[in-house]
Amino acid sequence: MDNIRNCKLCDKEDILQNSHIIPSSIIKSVKKGDSQLYTLSRCSSLRYENVDPKEYLLCRSCEQLLNRRYEKYGLELLKKSSNVTKHSNCIEFKNFKYQKWYLYYLSIIWRASISSLSDFEQVNLSNLNDVLKQCIKKNTLRVSSEIDIDEFIKITMFRVTDRSHRLDELTIRNILMNLTHVSVQDSNEHLFFFMSSGFLVQFRLTPFYIQLKDKTPFTRADMARNNQRFVRYLDIAESRFLTKEFNWLIDNV
Template sequence: MNCKLCGEQKTLVKKSHIISEFLFESLYDADRKLREFEPFSISKGKGRIKRPSSGKYEGNILCEICENRISSFETYASKVFDFSTGKSKDKSVFQIDTKEWIAIKGLNYDRFKCFLLSLFWRASISSLNEFAGTNLGPHEEEIRRLILGGFAGKTMDYPTYIYLHNGFNGNNLQFISPPSVHKTQTGHLVYNLPILSSIISLYVNSRNHPYPYGMKETVLNSQGEIKIVKLTKELSTQILNKHLKLNL
């Protein structure tokens, strides 16, 4: 079988996580189980329906070399960024924390952005039902090439940015959900992926549509800088409800 990343015919690994396993670490309970919710229940912080032992994974999609390639991006991301606080865990990285945003400088642009891109790419290639709504279309191939080469391209090539939410109506609920997609007023497709207290957003490029005003100031740029916007309670609830397709 052919590896989805390098395209070569090789023996494929039996277990590849679609969303990186380290991201689930703080969500495990005392019995090393996760709590899985129905969309409506998650907004209320209750309604557990399953207790899986790990995040979603799939076999026969990556060869060992490509699995290790993505793992190297995961290792870097796990050491440098905390998705539950929106802050860097690396003391050598400069950051400013204000009421409205967190500015971070000194990230390895290629490694961190390739990690973020890989989350959406893995969801897009997955055959699991949970990720059926994630389809990058022709951009799947372009993003594959970026990840394979370990080169994230220019800042506005598949720009990514991160919001910091505070749950539903300020309940500070942390959770992980498959990506959702919507079209902006400027005509772009935006994929949103909630990870703990963060929302990772990926803009799919369209050179015929202008980017929103001020967007370039917040995206992860090629200098290794990113400005993470802290959402208000009202905006957090609005965005998360839209992501889960709830009318509350």
């Protein structure tokens, strides 16, 4: 069989599954029971098509591991209203499990990075891919005795709003924005953005962090990790990235 290869996560030879790059639960939440959805990109006009990027990457055991360990929690966190307390400037997640939340989103950007699909050609973490893989496989943030992965890959989530009312709440929640790379001028950092269910997820990568840490010792404290349960409301106009993307979207739909 053509799909007998080494699994990208456990490295064992096995029959590979046609793995979702973006978790199927996210795709299903946007489709809302339909078999297709509307897509729009800078390379093509508005189309109604079946969008569910897959690739033979993982064995069945590793597929089930990702679903059981991370994806189930990631879905429940955003979908269960009982998990959320609304404040004036943010929402608060109850029973927030930082490590599960972090590794859930880390698994998404890792799959996108190792994918050969054109949908994810902007995402290339090169020599960091194996670091991400080990953390995901071992269910840990620890890279070595001296450093944790969330020290040099910071993940932050925002709840997107539009005070101009050009886009209503339902529209914002139904937008799925693929992983997008944004260069940071005059910086060694890289930014990636991903949006689903009304939440914008920002990945901030500092590849040379280890050298910086040698000069300025720092370890991410549990308090800083715990604060991630408070998700700030972000108006589209506050973000240059969102302003650019949504202006383009409105102009082209």
